[in-house]
Amino acid sequence: MPKPAKPQIRVYIPEETDRLLKAIAGIKDSSVNAIVNEAIEAWLKEAEQQEIIQKFNLDKLDEIG
Incomplete structure (x- = not known):
């Protein structure tokens, strides 16, 4: 049985940010998604978000559910 697809989100970012992300991903041999x-994940670990989560x-x- 195939794995269910992960949820997707769509965000709109400035073109400069898009270019930077793609360039960094290429340099790091990674992907923009990663x-x-x-x-x-780093943002969710910040104290402010952790307080809201708790x-x-x-x-x-x-x-x-």
């Missing part, structure tokens, strides 16, 4: 995922029990979202 870089953006790393950035999101306050609203967002770490329990997998248990719902």
Whole structure:
């Protein structure tokens, strides 16, 4: 059985940011997708987001449904 597709999001960024991300991805032999995922993970680990996650029990979202 094939793995279910991961959820996708669409964001609009300035062209300069797009060029930089693609250039850095190429230099690092990575992908823009991997870089953006790393950035999101780092952002979610910041204290401000962790406070929101704890306050609203967002770490329990997998248990719902």
